Amino acid sequence: MSQSLFEKLGGEAAVDAAVDIFYRKVLSDDRIAHFFEGVDMAGQAAKQKAFLTMAFGGPHRYSGLDMRKGHAHLVQNGLNDSHFDAVMENLAATMQELQVPEELIAEAAAIAESTRNDVLGR
Numbered sequence: 001m002s003q004s005l006f007e008k009l010g011g012e013a014a015v016d017a018a019v020d021i022f023y024r025k026v027l028s029d030d031r032i033a034h035f036f037e038g039v040d041m042a043g044q045a046a047k048q049k050a051f052l053t054m055a056f057g058g059p060h061r062y063s064g065l066d067m068r069k070g071h072a073h074l075v076q077n078g079l080n081d082s083h084f085d086a087v088m089e090n091l092a093a094t095m096q097e098l099q100v101p102e103e104l105i106a107e108a109a110a111i112a113e114s115t116r117n118d119v120l121g122r
Contacts, residue, residue: 004056004057004058005056005057005104005107005108005111006047006053006056006057006058007057007058008104009056009108011058012049012053012058015049015052015053015058015096017098018051018052018094018095018098019045019048019049019052020045021094021097022090022091022094022100023041023044023045023048023049024086025090025093025094026090027041029086029090030061030073031082031083031086032083032086032087032090033076035077035079036084047064047100050062050063050064051064053087055111055112055115056108056111066103066118066120067115067119068099068118068119068121071117071120071121075120079120081116082109083122084116084119084120087111087112088109089111091109091112092105092109093109094110095108
């Protein structure tokens with residue numbers, strides 16, 4: 001049986017490290033940081049870790065809202081493709097910083113990209 005992306009990336013420790021670096025990047029990115037004002041970032045990071053673990057084929061412990069419901073308030077506040085692109089750039093930069101092989105970055109990006117229409121409420 002082939003390994004899941006979650007396993008190829010290094011499992012829980014790798015996802016945890018990636019999410020922590022990812023949010024540092026996001027919160028310093030003027031294009032998207034404002035969407036996180038007033039957000040409990042510890043809770044947000046925990047949700048993101050659980051979601052990515054599930055999305056990348058690891059254990060299913062995600063209990064958050066679906067992507068459409070979870071982002072609807074952000075869409076009402078102007079969330080659009082340019083913001084989604086900024087998140088994708090920060091995800092790729094995070095994985096590059098962690099020296100993840102390009103083919104795994106591409107696999108992760110394809111999974112993230114598959115959520116675009118739901119995140120943007122289309």
